[in-house]
Amino acid sequence: MAKVTIVGAGNVGATAAHIIASKNLADVVLVDVAEGLPQGKALDMMHMxxxxxxxVNVTGTNDYxxxxDSDVVVITAGIARKPGMTREDLLGVNAGIMSSVIxxxxxxxxxxxxxxxxxxxxxxxxxAYKKSGLPTNRLMGMGGVLDSSRLSFAVCEKLGCMPEDVVAWALxxxxxxxxxxxxxxxVQGTPITELMSEDDVEAVVERTVKGGAEVVAHLKTGSAYYAPGASIAKMVEAILTDSKEVMSVCSYIDGQYGIDDLYMNIPTRLGKNGVEEIVEFDLTDEELAALRASAESVRAGLANLPE
Structure with a gap:
C-alpha cells in the first residue's frame, strides 16, 4: 500500500487526508507540531x-x-496572514517553517x-527546491489545480453547464x-470565447482571480480548505496511479515559454515520477506576454525571501 504524509493537520491538510483515504488511494500519516491535533483528527477519520x-489507515503523529518511506509528502504547514502583518512578515515566518519541515x-x-x-x-x-536539493521532477506546488477549479466553477455559474463538460486553465x-x-x-470542446461575450469572459476571469478572497470574505476567519484539499488529492491520485494527466501545477520552469529558473503554475503531466513533462501550449504573443508578466511577479516575491 502506498503511503502519503501530510505535514500540517489544519483544515487543508485534514481535508486532503479525508479525501485521499475515502478514495482508498494510500495510507495517510498526518503530522503536526500541535500535540493531540493530528492524533485526534486521524482517530476521527478511522471511526469514519x-x-x-x-x-486504508490514517494515523496522526508529532514525530517524523x-x-x-512515504511515497508522497504534502506540506501544508505554515501560518495565514494575521491583521497587521505584511506579506513580507508572512514570508519570513513561513520560510522558517518550510525550511525546518523540508x-x-x-x-x-x-x-x-x-x-x-x-x-x-x-x-x-x-x-523548498533550493533548501532540499531535490530533483525538480520530485518537487512541485499545488495552486493551479485549485485556481483552475475556481475558473471551472465560474464558467458553470455563467453558462449553466456541468463541471464534467468543462476543461479550465488558470496558470x-x-x-x-x-x-x-x-x-x-x-465547454464540451468549445472555447468559452465562442460561448460568451468579451465582458462575460472578463467577469469569469475576475471571479476566478478573486475566488480565494471571496471565500475569506464570507468566512471572516480562516480561508478555503475543501477545494484546496480536493486539489491536493487530485495531484496525489495522478502520481500514485501514474495517470499521466495534464493539469496546472506549480512546476520548475527551465526555458519553457521563455521563462527560466522559476516555480510557477504551468501545464504539467503528472505520473509516478512526479513531473513527467512541462506541456507547451501554442500561445499568441499576447497570451505569452501575460504569462511572462506573471512570472515577473513571482520573481519579485523571490526578492523578498530572507537570506
Whole structure:
C-alpha cells in the first residue's frame, strides 16, 4: 500500500487526508507540531472508516519517524496572514517553517515526491527546491489545480453547464498575478470565447482571480480548505496511479515559454515520477506576454525571501 504524509493537520491538510483515504488511494500519516491535533483528527477519520468503507489507515503523529518511506509528502504547514502583518512578515515566518519541515521530512522520506501548499506558494516551492536539493521532477506546488477549479466553477455559474463538460486553465502566479487562458478553457470542446461575450469572459476571469478572497470574505476567519484539499488529492491520485494527466501545477520552469529558473503554475503531466513533462501550449504573443508578466511577479516575491 502506498503511503502519503501530510505535514500540517489544519483544515487543508485534514481535508486532503479525508479525501485521499475515502478514495482508498494510500495510507495517510498526518503530522503536526500541535500535540493531540493530528492524533485526534486521524482517530476521527478511522471511526469514519466503517461508514465510508475505505480500507486504508490514517494515523496522526508529532514525530517524523512515523512518516518514514512515504511515497508522497504534502506540506501544508505554515501560518495565514494575521491583521497587521505584511506579506513580507508572512514570508519570513513561513520560510522558517518550510525550511525546518523540508529538512525533517526529507530525512525520513528521501525518495518521495513532494507537494508544497504553504503560501506564498510559488516562492515557498522555490525555497523548498533550493533548501532540499531535490530533483525538480520530485518537487512541485499545488495552486493551479485549485485556481483552475475556481475558473471551472465560474464558467458553470455563467453558462449553466456541468463541471464534467468543462476543461479550465488558470496558470502563472498563485494569487493576484494569476493568468487565465479563455481560448483553451472549453465547454464540451468549445472555447468559452465562442460561448460568451468579451465582458462575460472578463467577469469569469475576475471571479476566478478573486475566488480565494471571496471565500475569506464570507468566512471572516480562516480561508478555503475543501477545494484546496480536493486539489491536493487530485495531484496525489495522478502520481500514485501514474495517470499521466495534464493539469496546472506549480512546476520548475527551465526555458519553457521563455521563462527560466522559476516555480510557477504551468501545464504539467503528472505520473509516478512526479513531473513527467512541462506541456507547451501554442500561445499568441499576447497570451505569452501575460504569462511572462506573471512570472515577473513571482520573481519579485523571490526578492523578498530572507537570506
Amino acid at each position: 472508516r466503517s461508514v465510508e468503507k475505505f480500507t 519517524e512515523a512518516t518514514k 529538512d525533517a521530512a526529507l530525512e525520513a522520506s528521501p525518495n518521495a515526491v513532494y507537494i508544497c501548499v504553504t503560501n506564498p506558494l510559488d516562492v515557498m516551492t522555490y525555497l 502563472g502566479a498563485h494569487g493576484e498575478g494569476m493568468v487565465c487562458w479563455p481560448r483553451f478553457t472549453t
